[in-house]
Amino acid sequence: MDHVWNAFIICSLLEDCHQCQCILEVNQCLNQSECFVEAMLDQNRRMRSYNQPLACRHFCSKCTRVISGEENISKLVSVIVVSQPCCSILNCWVHLHSPCDRFCHVHSTNLNHCAIKGCTRPVLSGRLTCDILAHQESEALHTLRGKSCFRLHERLELSCTIHGCLANVQIGAKEDEGDEANATQAIGEEVYDVEKKPGKKKRLHAHFTRNYTHCKELIVAPCGIIHARETMHNAEGVGSVAVKTHPTHVFFNNNCQLTLHVKDDPFFQDIGLSVDVFHFECKHSKSDMFCQENCNPATFPELKTDDGEWYFNSSACEQTNSWFSNFNPITRGMKPAKFDFFLDEMILC
Template structure:
């Protein structure tokens, strides 16, 4: 069978192609360019990709092929320039995408944002399978936008905790090896833990981690019946048809006010009410609309567009978002782990994230020092729960937050979390040995992805961010190598705690 198609390339633009497939009647297998399918008419039929590395041309959609070099170009644009799929497609169409397709072709020669995203995902999945010497399997039937879900979910599960390729990274900027006065060799490592405001939609039940069925839903499948309940806090009555509230007048007024508050007219009039008489006088004229200022020309109380009238009940009409993303960053800038905080950034969640990043089977991976802006609360929590997991780890607050956000009157914090308390962190010249602001610098890069991922379903959201971190780490590793910092992956012997180095605090 011959099918007309288009090939998107990096250097030659869009090319017309014809792809062939062959069918074996004896074994009921159809062979395509990238994969073969057994019993294609069966609902559970699978695309089994050939185990010959990355294909020369990646079959992204029914009649669309993308050159691997172009997929890699998309990935780098996303990771280093924070480009959206739609933006990358527009740039390609206006610059690289000159077309040689004949005028009579039924196919469009323009790249779309969906094709960019699908090409990025499929290229990353193929790379992962090649690295692991495994075969990529994808469902043959069904919708294209869900074709990669299972493969991405498997990849996401492996990337949690210790799954990042650079998880065991070390270099001269995040590790120090020195000989003590006792003649023993000591190894000192450090990293920084922090949260960044990147979020995805989630179930409206606090701290629920079950994925939403669609991006339009308020609740997960387990809690989906709550959508029938009045949205006012503490009210258990059923919502009336066409409303999110029950028949209670004050509850209905809450919904009416909230919906009106989001209109442009409401917001503009609220701004006008908040303007003082001096602002109006400076403009040279008085307002002419039918909503005058208050009699004394002062903004009325509670006039903010974001505030509720006094006495109105509280509730929630909008969908819910996760709290933030947590990153653990080596002091050289390599991000080794990521986790999503759902309800809040509590110290118990932070503790569990750190334990997942440094599990008990790798005692040599646990850093000598972990910087965190709220380490004093974390240490109090560890003591209150009699948790000794981090007894051999120094828990200072990073230098920036300690100077700016921790009170001098907090004796516990001063005694246990002041970075100046740990003499190993200061060299002979009085300078800090490690860069405790590495997480803040990584957050600047990572935080720019919010606009890119905010509309993604949770599976694509996690897959995308993990891949971006992997590309970022490759970029940072190249810089460290060029600067002579000897980046490398630590040995299993070292990670298992069976190395000749002594991993203790002075």
Template sequence: MLFLASISREAFDEIAWPFKLQLSTENVWDVFVLLALLRDYDEHTVCLTVPHQGMQKDQFKAAMEERNECIVHIGQPEINHICDGCMRVYEVKHSDGKISHEKCQPIVSDGITLGHACCGVFRCTQPLQNNCDRFCAEHCGLHNTCAITGCDHPIRCNDVKTCDNRDHQQMEQLHYAKATSAFALSERLLCYRVAYPDDALGTEAPDVTTADLPDASVSLGPAVVEENIEWYTVKDGQVSYRFEKNPGSVGVLEEGDEGLGDIALTSSEPCNAKSDASNRKFRAQFGRQRTHNEQTAVRTLTLNGAEAVSNVLDFIKTIFSVQGAHKPEHFIYDTACDAKQQVDARGDKWWADVKMCVDLLNADGTGWWFNMSVAKQINVWLGSYHAICREMLPTKYNFFLDEMIRLHNIFTVQSLQLRALNPHPSQAEQTMELDEQAK
């Protein structure tokens, strides 16, 4: 900066300098990505090659995708980590009087919802082409279909997301009216785990009248991300809007938040899809959907390895089946009872020698050998990147989080060394000779 300040802008103009003199966000991201890629390629003694054509934002995409795939198939560099803090070697006395030594190196898993925007079709894994899209290229045609779930009528014009049904139109108006009213603040508080004084926000949402609603003939804004679970009801000619905190989202409900989010207006046209009970819930997708959660697997000191229970079981089995990884003796998870039942029902032999528990106590029951809360602690740290990565597309999103975890693991290993806990990569022959190690 001092160098730039010492040279007049006219000097750069005279030589037709092609670069800007100010550091932009794009410059910072390019440097971050390039440095991470160069480090990775240098470690593997491979030359990084990128295309010379195309847009700057796409120059490193292929290299990032390759790195992401590498992490999926071989894991983080610390996948074979072992130290005196995360592994215990203990004596076992047998009935014949002999003594052997066995090890215990548990893994703790927990999920946190950061989530990148994804295709609105359930379980579709195709990436969005643009952050403003609600659907991927394969399902792009759904942008022209009414956003109310179950309605397959076409939208009435390009600036709206509902069909000619009056109730559907009012549902869309309610959805966007909340973004321009005071109660939008209450919903955002739920999303970002911000605790405000009790008198800073009332527990009742403000009323929204017809005058508050935007004109249906104008654009209702971009495709925002659906952060909470919302639905609409039509009863006796009235359309009502409700929402509740998504249990998979970042943050928890603060006391008093449960009453937020109830607004209604009169409907002049009963919904054609209304049930005989004259009260039916409608769901809609006016904004982008997000992936459900990031699952972390942590050695019980503080190392990251990377929430239907079945998905978590597959996740753990996958990351500890890669070359060099060591299957944990204990799997610690909040819903380990459900996990155990699913494993027994599947008959998966991979889990036969893995014990499952919620808390792992000392043999005398006086305390913990291991830190059972380490996954939640790591997720607090990981959640601090929520605002940074929430608008990233999948390639950069995964690349960024993988790189931050890698750097975090490096700092953790340095801390373990200072504490004389002997961190080192585990070798196959070492784990097979525990008796010799213990002696």
């Protein structure tokens, strides 16, 4: 397996150097896995700065429409659930030395502090928490949850509480509500309810394991060509989406918020912003008049043919999701340089 990975990396780097008309230079070191890190980082930086080289020159009838002699190019913004380990400190972009680390080398001193959020007391020997009993109980519960017997007991209790299809629907609805309520919770953060006083509970937030980035953001043409990608560390912010491309039209599932964000930006004055057809019909409220008036794809005549059909495939992102997300199990455990390098090569292929 190691020989296959090394051959893949070397061939990919040589092809990139051939396109750039340069020579591949690597450091001589004893560890084979570290020889090509700098070369991979250089390629990653070029990909991030100049996007996919072939996609930038790509135009076809599925992603480009000529109206009155002017090109109308449509792009889609796709959110891919492929995450990678990162430092547990919020908004820290320093790479981890190992995917198993909780903190980068800049914030490594936090390993001596209690894993409970907001607590700076020193940890006990062999533990991740301090001498406070409630914090130790949270760590013990975290350890217990990682054992198979705990998960099997949870499944047994859940099966005993389900009575018929109606109960299944109610449980599913409650889980969905919980997911929405915890949407602002940091990735990798665990929540524990501990009894502070009789009848009262206090919620503790802890980081016992490594953190993960939020997602990968892709810019996809309606024909399926991926133009660029970007890592979203903490959330899918509209401000991060707003600086990526300059087509004549952009589909995005949250364009109603993006339109408000860039309403005074001259860069977006000649760019149409609409929600893709699938999300507009299923996810956006009809009572939201701003969204209905400004982000309805039907209000943009360039998106429809003379027969009233949709000219562009606004579901290209969902189709790309099903393909790109399959690489998630392969990338688990990869260091950041190899993680981005591998995904870029899969896009190029």
